[in-house]
């Protein structure tokens with residue numbers, strides 16, 4: 001080990017779990033989109049809550065910035081360092097314990113490093129389901145999903161991560177452990193610190209474990225219907241009628257350009273008889289009510305066209321991404337105005353959406369820095385004018401700190417800063433993330 005700090009870290013986690021070779025650490029320093037990249041000082045791989053606490057105590061004493069990382073599938077630059085050799089990355093993937101499902105409370109306690117796929121398989125083997133699902137399921141971890149309050153494909157029917165969190169265990173910046181993992185349906189003993197950690201993007205503490213609610217497996221597999229439509233208005237109308245029936249679990253939208261790119265990149269066939277400007281995927285308990293003569297296919301494999309949108313767009317170049325939420329009925333007008341913005345004109349704008357939640361993923365490819373700055377300004381200001389949120393489900397990260405004021409009042413931001421300063425007074429946890 002080349003410095004006293006690294007030697008002390010090796011004493012805590014074992015020398016083989018302090019990675020310093022830039023060839024190895026580079027992937028931990030580069031985010032999924034490749035838009036942010038720095039070389040970490042080291043990557044530390046603790047295996048227990050006690051080791052996380054000792055690592056944080058040491059970094060706190062030394063004033064060393066700590067970036068917590070799960071599966072590194074975040075899309076706003078929150079899980080990688082900014083600046084070469086300035087921060088240690090604490091990788092959480094070795095905290096992968098999975099307890100037996102507690103059938104009486106329909107909950108399970110899992111380590112922060114457990115992947116979503118592992119959690120889903122574990123729940124399913126006990127006859128339950130974990131409600132949150134997203135395309136990065138093989139890498140995204142429980143800690144990352146709680147830290148970002150991940151949404152995903154079934155929020156419209158089953159809620160976001162926050163709705164599944166019964167409690168968390170977390171380590172604060174100075175190494176203090178706070179633990180609330182008991183399976184208690186009611187627990188009003190003061191502030192809900194587990195929910196404070198949820199969505200805090202690694203800025204308030206390192207989540208080491210969570211107790212998560214499970215839902216029952218459906219008696220029959222859901223019906224998945226892909227529908228070709230002339231415009232976004234028709235998609236919004238169909239979502240409204242599907243919601244009214246009360247059995248909707250997912251409502252996802254793809255536009256024509258997204259369908260073309262996913263078919264080309266992933267080698268998929270044309271899913272419907274004809275091509276359409278807009279495609280809506282509905283997941284329902286029974287067949288949805290559809291207009292006569294609509295071009296539609298009922299087949300669970302239709303999920304692939306939506307699931308692989310991010311992967312397909314990323315092959316076109318480094319994507320500039322915006323993840324925003326709008327009142328769903330405002331979306332058709334918002335998209336028309338967005339297409340008229342100076343910096344979107346003449347460019348291919350890939351939009352896919354968790355339409356049931358009013359959540360749009362806006363992607364433009366290979367945008368230079370001044371353009372991305374202007375796009376943030378133009379698109380996010382428009383989102384605010386439509387009464388939307390500039391950060392729907394991916395979080396604020398480093399990407400959107402500058403624009404937080406568009407979605408939060410100065411009083412709210414000042415309160416968030418006060419909480420941050422209390423829990424992390426020297427600011428070692430994820431510096432530059434979330435708060436301006």
Ligand SMILES: Cc1cc2nc3c(=O)[nH]c(=O)nc-3n(C[C@H](O)[C@H](O)[C@H](O)COP(=O)(O)OP(=O)(O)OC[C@H]3O[C@@H](n4cnc5c(N)ncnc54)[C@H](O)[C@@H]3O)c2cc1C
Nearest residue numbers: 070071072073074078079141143144145147151152202207
């Ligand atoms: C193909 C693809 C599809 C996606 N689809 C969706 C989607 O539908 N819905 C959605 O919400 N997101 C989606 N995402 C984004 C991403 O998967 C989620 O944000 C996910 O929750 C990140 O988990 P992670 O373990 O990869 O976290 P990371 O990327 O490692 O970290 C994300 C943030 O959480 C913090 N963090 C990570 N672990 C911890 C911890 N244990 N304690 C404290 N802080 C921590 C990091 O510091 C960082 O700020 C998608 C990403 C990809 C690549």
